Amino acid sequence: MLSDDSSPYDVIVVGGGHAGAEAAAAAARYGARTALVTHRRDTLGAMSCNPAIGGLGKGHLVREVDALDGLMARVADRAGIQFRLLNRRKGPAVRGPRTQADRKLYARAMQAFLADIPNLAIIEGEVADLTVIDGRVAGAVLKDGRAVPGRAVVLTTGTFLRGLIHIGEVTIPAGRIGEGPAMGLSTTLDRHGFALGRLKTGTPPRLDGRTIDWHGIDKQAADDDPVPFSTLTARITTPQIECGITRTSQAAHDLIRANLHRSAMYSGGITSRGPRYCPSIEDKVVRFGDRDGHQIFLEPEGLDDVTVYPNGISTSLPEEVQASIVRLLPGCTRAVILRPGYAIEYDYVDPRELDPTLQTRRIRGLFLAGQINGTTGYEEAAGQGLVAGLNAARLAGAVELAVFDRAESYLGVMIDDLVTHGVSEPYRMFTSRSEYRLSLRVDNADERLTGRGLALGCISPVRAAHDATRRAALDDTRRMLESVSLTPTEAQRHGITLNRDGIRRSAFQLLSYPEITWDQLAVVWPQLRDVPPALADRLCTDATYAVYLDRQRADIAAFRRDEAMVLPALLDYGTIAGLSNELRLKLDTVRPVTLGQAARIEGVTPAALTLLAAHARRRPAAQVPAE
Numbered sequence: 001m002l003s004d005d006s007s008p009y010d011v012i013v014v015g016g017g018h019a020g021a022e023a024a025a026a027a028a029r030y031g032a033r034t035a036l037v038t039h040r041r042d043t044l045g046a047m048s049c050n051p052a053i054g055g056l057g058k059g060h061l062v063r064e065v066d067a068l069d070g071l072m073a074r075v076a077d078r079a080g081i082q083f084r085l086l087n088r089r090k091g092p093a094v095r096g097p098r099t100q101a102d103r104k105l106y107a108r109a110m111q112a113f114l115a116d117i118p119n120l121a122i123i124e125g126e127v128a129d130l131t132v133i134d135g136r137v138a139g140a141v142l143k144d145g146r147a148v149p150g151r152a153v154v155l156t157t158g159t160f161l162r163g164l165i166h167i168g169e170v171t172i173p174a175g176r177i178g179e180g181p182a183m184g185l186s187t188t189l190d191r192h193g194f195a196l197g198r199l200k201t202g203t204p205p206r207l208d209g210r211t212i213d214w215h216g217i218d219k220q221a222a223d224d225d226p227v228p229f230s231t232l233t234a235r236i237t238t239p240q241i242e243c244g245i246t247r248t249s250q251a252a253h254d255l256i257r258a259n260l261h262r263s264a265m266y267s268g269g270i271t272s273r274g275p276r277y278c279p280s281i282e283d284k285v286v287r288f289g290d291r292d293g294h295q296i297f298l299e300p301e302g303l304d305d306v307t308v309y310p311n312g313i314s315t316s317l318p319e320e321v322q323a324s325i326v327r328l329l330p331g332c333t334r335a336v337i338l339r340p341g342y343a344i345e346y347d348y349v350d351p352r353e354l355d356p357t358l359q360t361r362r363i364r365g366l367f368l369a370g371q372i373n374g375t376t377g378y379e380e381a382a383g384q385g386l387v388a389g390l391n392a393a394r395l396a397g398a399v400e401l402a403v404f405d406r407a408e409s410y411l412g413v414m415i416d417d418l419v420t421h422g423v424s425e426p427y428r429m430f431t432s433r434s435e436y437r438l439s440l441r442v443d444n445a446d447e448r449l450t451g452r453g454l455a456l457g458c459i460s461p462v463r464a465a466h467d468a469t470r471r472a473a474l475d476d477t478r479r480m481l482e483s484v485s486l487t488p489t490e491a492q493r494h495g496i497t498l499n500r501d502g503i504r505r506s507a508f509q510l511l512s513y514p515e516i517t518w519d520q521l522a523v524v525w526p527q528l529r530d531v532p533p534a535l536a537d538r539l540c541t542d543a544t545y546a547v548y549l550d551r552q553r554a555d556i557a558a559f560r561r562d563e564a565m566v567l568p569a570l571l572d573y574g575t576i577a578g579l580s581n582e583l584r585l586k587l588d589t590v591r592p593v594t595l596g597q598a599a600r601i602e603g604v605t606p607a608a609l610t611l612l613a614a615h616a617r618r619r620p621a622a623q624v625p626a627e
Helices: 016-031 056-067 072-079 103-117 184-191 250-258 280-289 320-328 379-394 411-422 442-456 461-483 488-493 518-524 526-530 533-564 581-590 597-601 607-617
Strands: 009-014 034-038 052-054 081-087 094-101 120-124 127-133 137-143 147-155 164-167 170-173 197-205 206-208 218-221 244-245 295-300 307-311 337-339 342-349 365-369
Touching: 009 052, 009 379, 016 034, 016 103, 016 120, 016 147, 016 379, 034 147, 052 056, 052 379, 056 072, 056 280, 056 411, 056 442, 072 081, 072 094, 072 103, 072 379, 072 607, 094 103, 127 147, 147 379, 184 197, 184 342, 244 461, 250 280, 250 320, 295 488, 320 337, 342 581, 411 597, 442 461, 442 533, 442 597, 461 533, 518 581, 533 597, 581 597, 581 607, 597 607
Parallel strands: 009 034, 009 147, 034 120, 147 365
Antiparallel strands: 052 094, 081 094, 127 137, 137 147, 164 170, 164 342, 197 342, 206 307, 206 337, 218 244, 244 295, 295 307
């Protein structure tokens, strides 16, 4: 759609990465007149670092974005060239779908989805400032002087805020390689009093796949039965590929140690914190000095692209040192670097500046999503973008904003972690971050969130109809499983051994026994043969976890009681006798919305919670305002 920036938009989204795409799509899907402002239209949906989607914890976020009718899962299904279900041998709660993506196909699919969304205009330009009137955002100002008026703004700036690339001793102002940084918005945020910090991330060199000896290294194939991310995807049709596996050597480690003084991370050129769970190769060699090697995955970036992403050697060493390290890898003795790896520093806003809707407390109508909030990863960005875009549209429509809690989604876990604890390093999602992970599985994201999305107004008719059909099939099959049963004697006649206690057990209860399979029960009840495999797997998981889920529901009920106790928005913690000065400072920094959120602040004691609960009961609860 062509842009017309002369009249106010309901929502202006700044940035066209993964957070920006989901924010713009969610706002427009809600019905808001939306503008997406990006440097260049042809970089929408670009995968700046690893061309992969999903993984452990991250795959859960992708499924939740899909359940709320977001784009990432469907785009990944179109572009994925190596689907794998990680942790397949472990429990269903911690399995993680992942795909290596064709970089060109991914961007092309994302741009096609965005082009088809009504109410969405794409504006090429750089946002240099925000228009703020009486503490409320009123639009954006582009670097070329154009004013774009709007009722709400979502900033999804990625690594562009005062971005600075480091390659050895060389520094380049850039948001990513080949694209300039955003300087004006950092000044704007600083002027309005936001707490800014610096974080760092990095990327490895890109290799020419034609110069790699693929026959001399191990291979990793895609799954034979690729599992799509989106429930709207019937099957994966994109050709699947193999990735290569190599390993660093002692000689490579010695070369890295000899050049540490030339790495920006160790020369003092970079002082900001990088992601602990995705360290540079320099960090690996220093922190794990006793290791004789580190595994490297050689991941092709596309079906018709010679570029290979060597996953595991992110670095800020000089380009000539990077070339020498690469040639010490088995299979890469003649490998040519197409683009050097680099580290990049950028500004972020302390996420404790936000409330759980991702709206800033300093400026009404301003929402932040993605790496500007201190996170790392496409999936974390997409999840925040969807929530911020939806809430920006709801605020523009004067409707109560949505909060996702820890008991219903990893989206809720992530946002609560950010706004309650802040970050000291780039935040990455793991299943271990959730205390309710048995309930928050990849296979039940639709059941948890699509109904919520319908109530919030962000679900399309196509997904609504699909979800209704899926829910009916799930409910009907479960009722059938609970309506048929066997005694131990009857089970024995079918080759199923049970404790001879005379107790009749339903088919659903029998599925909770690890030694009893769906196929065995289908011999007893032939109608089970017609159940689709995905539905059968889902019901087997429900049966396996049933007793644990019953216990977890009690924990969730207690959690929800605390979350229902809303603290007054303007509560003056300095007037509450009995709170230490340290706790007053922490509470005033976070400004918890509920008693439950206050309980999750480090150092808050049961005695302090009792005092806060008394104030919550005594004063009128301040709900998140719509306008």
